[in-house]
Amino acid sequence: METAEAISLANAERNFGPEATALLDEALAKVPNHQRALWFRGIAALQSGDAAGAVARWEALLPQVDAATAEALREQIDGARRMAGLPPAEAAVETPATPPAAASRTLQVTLEADPADLATLPPQAVLFVFARNAEAAGPPVAAKRIPAARLPLTVTLSDEDRLMPTATLSATPKVEVSARFARSGTVQPEAGDLVAAPVVVEVANAGPIRLRLAPSETPTDAARAPTFGP
Numbered sequence: 001m002e003t004a005e006a007i008s009l010a011n012a013e014r015n016f017g018p019e020a021t022a023l024l025d026e027a028l029a030k031v032p033n034h035q036r037a038l039w040f041r042g043i044a045a046l047q048s049g050d051a052a053g054a055v056a057r058w059e060a061l062l063p064q065v066d067a068a069t070a071e072a073l074r075e076q077i078d079g080a081r082r083m084a085g086l087p088p089a090e091a092a093v094e095t096p097a098t099p100p101a102a103a104s105r106t107l108q109v110t111l112e113a114d115p116a117d118l119a120t121l122p123p124q125a126v127l128f129v130f131a132r133n134a135e136a137a138g139p140p141v142a143a144k145r146i147p148a149a150r151l152p153l154t155v156t157l158s159d160e161d162r163l164m165p166t167a168t169l170s171a172t173p174k175v176e177v178s179a180r181f182a183r184s185g186t187v188q189p190e191a192g193d194l195v196a197a198p199v200v201v202e203v204a205n206a207g208p209i210r211l212r213l214a215p216s217e218t219p220t221d222a223a224r225a226p227t228f229g230p
Contacts, residue, residue: 015047024044025041033060036139055081058076059077061073107157110152111127111213113212117214124184125183126186128179129155131157133172133174135173139167141168142157142169142175173203175201177198177199177211179211181194181195181213195213196211
């Protein structure tokens with residue numbers, strides 16, 4: 001699962017491609033109701049032109065998510081149904097009752113680094129900025145991939161930057177925010193990447209966040225930063 005996600009994130013268009021799609025199929029063969037696998041497999045199907053396949057995966061996911069997530073997911077399903085030439089869903093699938101969704105929230109993150117350190121990065125280096133749930137394992141609730149980034153730079157993380165519909169920034173009380181300037185341009189860490197120490201904030205009342213990136217001595221120094229999975 002994590003390998004499939006990493007392949008997508010390493011692609012500029014976030015395409016899964018045949019290799020990652022096969023990994024997702026393998027995960028679903030073992031756990032047919034796996035939420036992340038169903039979501040990603042639907043995306044992969046849509047990317048390959050199989051809108052009906054996307055509908056099948058996302059409609060299987062729909063009964064498993066909360067009401068707020070289901071509303072957003074239905075919009076994706078409706079769009080995929082139109083693309084596939086399928087009629088609109090006859091009725092909404094019931095979802096568990098949940099409290100009203102939190103208002104959309106954002107985080108303002110300013111990134112900086114020593115110019116001498118930035119000068120050591122190759123042209124293919126890519127900046128990754130992300131927020132994780134600080135109180136639970138899992139993929140980031142918001143992430144950005146910024147090729148050819150020039151620091152200092154201020155970015156905004158929001159629900160639009162979510163990686164899956166079941167985990168959003170607005171619904172996460174406390175997050176760990178960090179960043180990595182990856183020399184290889186992929187999510188796999190390596191020595192010499194510029195890495196920012198994580199900052200933990202409460203999303204509801206977080207002010208501007210400032211991160212300073214510095215070289216990592218070994219790949220394991222950056223292990224927490226780039227892993228887009230549990």
